[in-house]
Amino acid sequence: xxxxxxxxxxxxxxxxxxxxxxxxxxxxxxxxxxRGLLHRAVHVLVFNARGQxxxxxxxxxxxxxxxxxxxxxxxxxxxxxDYLPAAARELxxxxxxxxTGLHLLTPVLRNEACADTGNEFxxxxxxxxxxxxxxxxxxxxRGEWFSPAxxxxxxAERPKEYARSFRFLWTKMYAL
Numbered sequence: 250x251x252x253x254x255x256x257x258x259x260x261x262x263x264x265x266x267x268x269x270x271x272x273x274x275x276x277x278x279x280x281x282x283x284r285g286l287l288h289r290a291v292h293v294l295v296f297n298a299r300g301q302x303x304x305x306x307x308x309x310x311x312x313x314x315x316x317x318x319x320x321x322x323x324x325x326x327x328x329x330x331d332y333l334p335a336a337a338r339e340l341x342x343x344x345x346x347x348x349t350g351l352h353l354l355t356p357v358l359r360n361e362a363c364a365d366t367g368n369e370f371x372x373x374x375x376x377x378x379x380x381x382x383x384x385x386x387x388x389x390x391r392g393e394w395f396s397p398a399x400x401x402x403x404x405a406e407r408p409k410e411y412a413r414s415f416r417f418l419w420t421k422m423y424a425l
Contacts, residue, residue, distance in 0.1 A: 262328040263288045268362075270370045275328045287362045288325065290369040291336040292418060293354065295321035295346070295376045301394040303382070305343065307412065308390050313367070314412035316390065318403075321376075323415070325369070332372040340376070344392070345383025348376065358422055365417035373418055397423055 261278040265286045281288050295303040305322065309315045322343040326335040333351050340346045348354070354374040362370045384392055395403075401423050404411050411419075 261325065263325055264328050264330075266362075266370060270362075278325070282367070285368050287368050287370065289332065289335075290323060290325050290366070290371050290414075291332055291339060292320040292323040292371060292373045292415070293336050293340055293376055294357070294373065295344075295378050295380075297379050297394060298377070299394075301396055302400060303344075303380070303392055303394055304400065305384070305388075305392045306390045308386065308388055310387065314414075317412040317415075318410055319412040319415045320373075320418075321392075333374075336372070336374045343385050343388045344380075345385070346378060346380070348378075353377075358418065360418060360421065363417075366414045369414070371414070371418065373422070 262275050263278060263281050264272045265274040265276050265281060265288060267273050267287065270289070276286060280286070297303070303321045304318050305320070307314055307317050307319050322339045324335065324339040324343070326332065333354060336354050337348055337351055340348060354376055356372060357375045358373040360366060360371045362368050382392060400419060404416050404419060408416055
């Protein structure tokens with residue numbers, strides 16, 4: 250498991266991939282981002298029984314999109330890691346939610362790497378849960394439940410309040 254300090258320093262090691270999402274090498278987080286290399290990420294959207302989605306407001310200490318609203322949890326895949334286990338890991342690391350099986354994560358969207366995702370190939374997963382959540386203060390300022398319509402409207406009215414990748418992926422899933 251990567252510590253928040255390692256993530257802050259850019260010590261994480263990511264798989265670098267080609268345009269077909271095939272691993273072609275590894276590099277440190279800071280190099281991957283600085284050079285715009287293709288890499289992998291996951292987003293998880295947690296929905297409650299009322300159909301609301303839990304969004305996190307990113308910590309101001311984050312290196313990208315500080316203070317912006319984002320998916321319930323999201324993150325990069327570590328070198329050698331697959332998408333689904335990464336999604337489960339991010340749930341624990343960011344919102345303290347352990348799931349009893351990977352089958353509980355439903356794939357919703359796969360997106361090719363592009364500028365709007367920060368050159369990340371992304372899988373978005375959906376999870377049904379009421380929590381409770383234990384938010385990582387290094388990652389998250391706070392979290393709240395929203396209806397999908399509220400999120401869509403807020404993104405249209407105040408796009409800068411939402412992380413770029415989240416805005417892009419949400420718009421693909423819920424046409425504005």
